[in-house]
Amino acid sequence: MAHKKKNVRKKECPVCEREFSWTKKLDKNWESMVYCSDQCRRVKTYENVEHKKG
Secondary structure, eight states, X not given: OOOOOSSOXXXXXXXXXXXXXXXXXXXXXXXXXXXXXXXXXHHTTOTTSOOOOO
């Protein structure tokens, strides 16, 4: 049975403004994580592209 994680670290993506949470997989490079996905990482170079959440 899964349990709820109460105190999970979270960050906000500067491109899409979505909140993403810490996971065990991301633990090694959590401090360097800025973007929530590869798509947001690519969009940062194209400021004219609309990738805001809808």
